[in-house]
Amino acid sequence: xxxxxxxxxxxxxxxxxxxxxxxxxxxxxxxxxxxxxxxxxxxxxxxxxxxxxxxxxxxxxxxxxxxxxxxxxxxxxxxxxxxxxxxxxxxxxxxxxxxxxxxxxxxxxxxxxxxxxxxxxxxxxxxxxxxxxxxxxxxxxxxxxxxxxxxxxxxxxxxxxxxxxxxxxxxxxxxxxxxxxxxxxxxxxxxxxxxxxxxxxxxxxxxxxxxxxxxxxxxxxxxxxxxxxxxxxxxxxxxxxxxxxxxxxxxxxxxxxxxxxxxxxxxxxxxxxxxxxxxxxxxxxxxxxxxx
Amino acid sequence: xxxxxxxxxxxxxxxxxxxxxxxxxxxxxxxxxxxxxxxxxxxxxxxxxxxxxxxxxxxxxxxxxxxxxxxxxxxxxxxxxxxxxxxxxxxxxxxxxxxxxxxxxxxxxxxxxxxxxxxxxxxxxxxxxxxxxxxxxxxxxxxxxxxxxxxxxxxxxxxxxxxxxxxxxxxxxxxxxxxxxxxxxxxxxxxxxxxxxxxxxxxxxxxxxxxxxxxxxxxxxxxxxxxxxxxxxxxxxxxxxxxxxxxxxxxxxxxxxxxxxxxxxxxxxxxxxxxxxxxxxxxx
Amino acid sequence: xxxxxxxxxxxxxxxxxxxxxxxxxxxxxxxxxxxxxxxxxxxxxxxxxxxxxxxxxxxxxxxxxxxxxxxxxxxxxxxxxxxxxxxxxxxxxxxxxxxxxxxxxxxxxxxxxxxxxxxxxxxxxxxxxxxxxxxxxxxxxxxxxxxxxxxxxxxxxxxxxxxxxxxxxxxxxxxxxxxxxxxxxxxxxxxxxxxxxxxxxxxxxxxxxxxxxxxxxxxxxxxxxxxxxxxxxxxxxxxxxxxxxxxxxxxxxxxxxxxxxxxxxxxxxxxxxxxxxxxxxxxxxxxxxxxxxxxxxxxxxxxxxxxxxxxxxxxxxx
Numbered sequence: 001x002x003x004x005x006x007x008x009x010x011x012x013x014x015x016x017x018x019x020x021x022x023x024x025x026x027x028x029x030x031x032x033x034x035x036x037x038x039x040x041x042x043x044x045x046x047x048x049x050x051x052x053x054x055x056x057x058x059x060x061x062x063x064x065x066x067x068x069x070x071x072x073x074x075x076x077x078x079x080x081x082x083x084x085x086x087x088x089x090x091x092x093x094x095x096x097x098x099x100x101x102x103x104x105x106x107x108x109x110x111x112x113x114x115x116x117x118x119x120x121x122x123x124x125x126x127x128x129x130x131x132x133x134x135x136x137x138x139x140x141x142x143x144x145x146x147x148x149x150x151x152x153x154x155x156x157x158x159x160x161x162x163x164x165x166x167x168x169x170x171x172x173x174x175x176x177x178x179x180x181x182x183x184x185x186x187x188x189x190x191x192x193x194x195x196x197x198x199x200x201x202x203x204x205x206x207x208x209x210x211x212x213x214x215x216x217x218x219x220x221x222x223x224x225x226x227x228x229x230x231x232x233x234x235x236x237x238x239x240x241x242x243x244x245x246x247x248x249x250x251x252x253x254x255x256x257x258x259x260x261x262x263x264x265x266x267x268x269x270x271x272x273x274x275x276x277x278x279x280x281x282x283x284x285x286x287x288x289x290x291x292x
Numbered sequence: 293x294x295x296x297x298x299x300x301x302x303x304x305x306x307x308x309x310x311x312x313x314x315x316x317x318x319x320x321x322x323x324x325x326x327x328x329x330x331x332x333x334x335x336x337x338x339x340x341x342x343x344x345x346x347x348x349x350x351x352x353x354x355x356x357x358x359x360x361x362x363x364x365x366x367x368x369x370x371x372x373x374x375x376x377x378x379x380x381x382x383x384x385x386x387x388x389x390x391x392x393x394x395x396x397x398x399x400x401x402x403x404x405x406x407x408x409x410x411x412x413x414x415x416x417x418x419x420x421x422x423x424x425x426x427x428x429x430x431x432x433x434x435x436x437x438x439x440x441x442x443x444x445x446x447x448x449x450x451x452x453x454x455x456x457x458x459x460x461x462x463x464x465x466x467x468x469x470x471x472x473x474x475x476x477x478x479x480x481x482x483x484x485x486x487x488x489x490x491x492x493x494x495x496x497x498x499x500x501x502x503x504x505x506x507x508x509x510x511x512x513x514x515x516x517x518x519x520x521x522x523x524x525x526x527x528x529x530x531x532x533x534x535x536x537x538x539x540x541x542x543x544x545x546x547x548x549x550x551x552x553x554x555x556x557x558x559x560x561x562x563x564x565x566x567x568x569x570x571x572x573x574x575x576x
Numbered sequence: 577x578x579x580x581x582x583x584x585x586x587x588x589x590x591x592x593x594x595x596x597x598x599x600x601x602x603x604x605x606x607x608x609x610x611x612x613x614x615x616x617x618x619x620x621x622x623x624x625x626x627x628x629x630x631x632x633x634x635x636x637x638x639x640x641x642x643x644x645x646x647x648x649x650x651x652x653x654x655x656x657x658x659x660x661x662x663x664x665x666x667x668x669x670x671x672x673x674x675x676x677x678x679x680x681x682x683x684x685x686x687x688x689x690x691x692x693x694x695x696x697x698x699x700x701x702x703x704x705x706x707x708x709x710x711x712x713x714x715x716x717x718x719x720x721x722x723x724x725x726x727x728x729x730x731x732x733x734x735x736x737x738x739x740x741x742x743x744x745x746x747x748x749x750x751x752x753x754x755x756x757x758x759x760x761x762x763x764x765x766x767x768x769x770x771x772x773x774x775x776x777x778x779x780x781x782x783x784x785x786x787x788x789x790x791x792x793x794x795x796x797x798x799x800x801x802x803x804x805x806x807x808x809x810x811x812x813x814x815x816x817x818x819x820x821x822x823x824x825x826x827x828x829x830x831x832x833x834x835x836x837x838x839x840x841x842x843x844x845x846x847x848x849x850x851x852x853x854x855x856x857x858x859x860x861x862x863x864x865x866x867x868x869x870x871x872x873x874x875x876x877x878x879x880x881x882x883x884x885x886x887x888x889x890x891x892x893x894x
């Protein structure tokens with residue numbers, strides 16, 4: 001009797017775990033099915049090469065490039081902010097700072113990542129853009145620069161926390177050896193510790209990029225709703241995620257080509273983040289026990 | 293200056309740079325929050341919390357959004373908490389180290405990195421259309437539950453991993469079965485860690501906007517949900533809607549609503565950290 | 577830990593009780609209130625009027641729940657033709673395609689005029705070079721052939737700056753978009769696609785207000801709300817330059833961008849008392865409230881006629 005009860009419990013717990021497989025299966029099928037229907041009407045070649053995205057207008061173009069460049073442009077700006085700052089923080093905390101400082105600062109930095117993104121969007125539009133307009137007179141009200149900078153601030157903890165963990169895991173002997181030869185902390189940090197922890201640092205960067213690419217609210221509020229193929233950070237653009245929000249706010253009939261555009265956009269987004277996440281997982285697993 | 297002195301100087305300069313960087317993020321956050329407080333604090337009063345949205349900024353309030361957020365929070369907890377903990381328990385206590393478990397692990401790690409808006413698309417197709425739940429609180433909660441499930445599972449696994457095997461062995465030695473051991477020893481011991489993870493996950497859910505927009509939460513809903521199939525709005529969407537309205541009065545409202553949202557978020561994070569510290573001390 | 581759970585649960589119970597108490601105190605009056613749900617969706621142009629009406633209606637019938645979506649005129653009609661909404665807001669008359677869709681699903685309806693709108697053409701306050709537009713100029717900027725071609729101000733008039741025009745306008749689901757393209761380009765739904773399109777007029781206001789080289793169009797009410805952030809540009813109607821005001825829209829001199837605003841009511845919905853009450857309330861108050869939000873009221877006789885038409889409609893659908 002007990003054995004049956006144990007078995008039943010084990011199987012119910014298994015079912016819960018299998019739900020996670022169901023979710024992945026669900027995401028992939030939903031995206032794939034609607035995207036497949038989309039591509040039965042729009043050629044894949046056009047999708048990747050057309051330079052205009054005007055699926056809702058008379059002169060329909062279904063090129064994903066404008067949305068893609070919008071996404072990559074804002075993410076690039078975000079990483080340019082988060083990478084140097086995040087890395088410097090991690091090196092400072094790991095190699096210079098006293099233990100007590102590190103203990104209090106780390107949770108505070110993680111607070112940056114806990115703030116809801118709609119709040120960051122508010123800052124970008126209401127505070128950062130007007131401020132930047134003083135410095136750059138022709139800056140549009142909607143632009144990728146403000147959104148990118150604020151996004152960068154948000155993902156600083158992604159870079160700093162994981163990098164710091166990686167640096168911290170490097171054995172002290174390596175540092176001692178370097179100091180023994182007369183190197184400063186700076187030299188030790190950059191010539192010994194960082195290369196040793198490089199895989200962990202790279203993982204943190206990849207995850208930060210993935211997070212930036214998938215971000216929605218900051219760009220939906222502050223970056224604009226105009227799909228255009230440009231690298232100019234001062235003009236309105238539209239990211240993949242903002243497009244999905246724009247269409248969802250209106251009504252698009254289930255089954256129409258317009259409805260399917262959000263899934264075509266969605267699957268592009270999913271493929272990018274999936275590749276990045278898989279890459280970071282592989283690197284993490286591969287280099288994990290290097291110094292055991 | 294010889295090279296030794298040069299190196300020492302660079303070392304000191306980097307130290308200063310490091311401190312600056314560390315503080316930059318926090319200082320900016322303080323500036324932002326300060327700005328929000330200045331913009332919105334005076335707007336918060338009892339009528340703001342109990343008023344329905346209105347076309348006039350002074351009369352607009354967050355009542356329906358707040359109720360919607362509370363509904364979402366409760367439903368999401370009811371759905372995600374048991375499923376997440378159960379899955380975590382299975383993976384940690386029953387999972388054999390075979391390819392299947394490894395597959396599950398990779399899968400969960402991937403799900404944690406999927407952008408939240410994709411979960412919105414999934415929820416739209418499955419819960420709103422196929423299961424015909426419409427743009428209801430239930431559909432929204434189910435969507436958010438899927439989103440935070442990986443977080444709860446990982447937190448559960450970490451907490452359970454931290455329970456020393458000596459406790460399990462002692463329990464088996466007394467003749468307890470596997471499940472009795474888990475239910476009576478392992479879970480209570482890891483409870484603090486699990487709770488921390490769940491609260492952090494829920495704190496994330498409260499602040500989510502994009503998936504709920506895709507699922508169809510409206511911005512003009514002048515009543516609180518009375519059953520799980522009602523339409524709804526939540527605090528972040530109300531903020532988003534008010535930000536889009538350029539009149540100064542609505543920006544003030546948005547700031548005030550943000551203060552309330554941040555208050556809820558920080559309280560939840562604070563409670564979670566409190567539990568984490570309490571639980572970690574137990575093992576010292 | 578248990579204490580915290582207890583406190584939180586008590587708080588939630590307290591808040592929900594607070595809501596019930598508020599409802600109860602209204603009940604203490606002698607009149608019985610109507611109950612029910614009314615679903616409205618459609619034009620973002622008409623939205624401010626419907627929103628105002630719904631808010632005032634709430635003081636009269638507090639138990640009737642009115643939800644209002646802003647999917648755009650086209651989006652609203654799609655839902656309306658599927659029977660998903662009771663009332664559709666529209667800033668243009670229903671199209672043949674949409675009439676057919678309603679017929680397919682056995683949806684009958686009545687069209688009611690509720691106000692006039694003068695479609696406003698707007699620029700940023702720092703724009704000191706535009707004083708008026710002719711219809712031909714607007715056509716040159718917005719027609720499909722302009723996509724990727726007409727990009728700078730000085731391509732319209734050589735004395736204007738050699739800078740990019742940043743265009744803002746409603747999206748394709750919007751009746752305002754349909755109407756503007758019909759009036760300016762000559763074919764409804766026909767325009768260039770490379771501009772910032774949004775069904776949310778507030779986004780357009782912010783876009784134009786934040787960009788020196790911007791140009792856009794939307795319903796007059798959104799200008800009225802944001803006079804300090806935008807400059808209204810007059811349109812040459814063939815004889816003179818006219819700006820949209822109460823007089824010029826009422827007397828028809830603001831051409832071709834004056835238009836009526838509508839609501840469409842589902843025939844099955846009028847079987848419900850609360851819908852009939854709401855629509856009558858709407859027609860009673862649309863004159864006052866449309867002025868309030870920045871639109872132009874119909875002449876009083878028109879509202880009376882709409883009332884009569886609606887009454888007959890209700891009768892025939894009992």
